[in-house]
Amino acid sequence: MPSKYRPPAVLALFLDPQKLLDAVKAVKDKGYRGLDAYTPYPVHGLSEALGLKISWMPRVTKTGFFVGAGLGFTLEAWTMAWAWPLNIAGKPFISVPAYMPVTFESGILIAGISTFCAVLIAARLRPAPNFHNIDDSITNDRFGLYVPVRPYESGNVQTLLKELGAEEVRDLA
């Protein structure tokens, strides 16, 4: 990975999610901001502890659904009533009940695709053959706490995190 500027920070690895949650609270109480945690699975209560805002995914899905359904219905109505109106069994050109399945499916399709793209954007996901995570054990059994610090604070924060039960503390300057 090409080296980029990384702000000075401290990474603490815990073996126990409960210790991570306690550490988040303790470090926040000391006034540190911009914390992030690395976990192998979604730890219950971590989003609240870090004070993350409600995810914006639902708005994407909702918008996607209505846009997709609207496009689906417009396509049906336009092709059947406008582009080439055909009298099929004497039914109205815009047969609303018969158009509902395709309207619904198009809504779901666009909602799903846009939600998936939103996750890729929100979590900054993209194919990366040479990517190395901050630590290989994050996806295994370690719970990391990432604390951005000013360079002179690094030592104090490391001691604090060790006291909070961190198995390993690393300076990411």
Next chain:
Amino acid sequence: MSDEITEHPPQTRHSQAMTAEPPIYRADLTLTQVNKDITAAIFRRPNAYWFAGMFVASCCLALGAVVVWIQLHVGMGVLGLKRPGMWGTYIVDFVFWVGIAHAGTLISAILFLFRQRWRTAINRSAEAMTIFAVMCAGLFPLLHIGRTLIAYWLIPYPNSRHLWVNFRSPLIWDVFAVSTYTIISLLFWYQGMIPDLATVRDMHPKPFARKVYGIFSQRWKGTARDWHHYEAAYGLFAAIATPLVLSVHSVVSSDFAVSSIPGWHDTIFPPYFVAGAIFSGFAMVITVLTVVRKAFNLEDYLTIDHMELMAKIILATSMIVSYGYIVEVFMAWYSENPVENHIYIWIRFFGPYLWAGWTIVFCNCIAPLIFWFRFARRNMVILFIASIVINIGMWFERYVIIVTSLSQDFIPTNWRYFAPTIYDIGTFIGSLGLFFTMFMLFARFVPVIAISEVKSVLREPVGERAALEESHA
């Protein structure tokens, strides 16, 4: 409930809410152990069973390819399609495979919304099954239209003929429903897999494999922010997939219910098709997982308790399907309509197709009743045999619905007994080959159980070392 928590203080530390229920996995499993057990199949050379299975499956697939080539080369005449039965086993196979697909979405979406935590053991492989089954299903209409090269005419696109598809036709609803279902299932499955692919990426000893898993795991870092959005999106996918799965088989059933053929024109079709789909899908999940848990030593994860719960769902859906059969027969008799009586009662149970009619009664209504007994729900041999019997029954259910209704239509001079040819059978065997080949490859290269989801429902979600330290303390 609070009494129970105070009784077992060491187990309640991490997740107090879970202590009210029995543990889903063995209480002493650690995060490290979960990683090791589930990814073991990817890192070691597959055993002889895998190679044998792969050989048989790919032979079936090759047979199917030859049969399909002959059918495309010679024409539709090689099949058993003769007037009036112009919908034959291809449509039967299509409905059968779409039905199989439904269990995966049910497990990943509906059981998720109902907070059924045991689904974590089976959701990944069931979703994989969904995708492979939809792929098999999609092949049949494409072959059945006869002029497969111009299958793209089904898609509404501006063309030089200025013609559009007829959106009032259930066959076009099908195109939209099945393709939406394929895409959404694929995205849902892949999104759920990203953290686990990252796990494999971080564990893999070979640099090349790390690169490949790195491409598919999309730079997954596992930060709290990532999980935050990921979980929100997962819930939303479940919320949109739930009505989707119900709509897809309802649309498939509309192919029949919207027509005016006696035997097809039936308002009970959508719910009865959806129940049948879940019924056959769960049976297929049991068939496949019985083999997977043995072949990859995953008995600690795909426990007998999970099998028992699936057997209960099979029993419940079997009851719904049986109710559907009874309503069909009752309504035909009660209506005193001679045509309905002829199709629903005479042809299917006493006439030329009585063998098929009684097969489905035995396989779908009587055989699953064994799951009323606890020993049967917890015996892998009985489960495996019953699941295959149910799938045979569900294939014949579609056979009975499609073939019998068409074979004796309004004009008796047209009547003809439908008989499939070896090409009908060969194509079906080919689709089984495609399904199992895909599944074998999936089980070899991707974690068959959702690692991160299993981790999140462990009693003591800690690593091996933390567990060791605690036991010393």
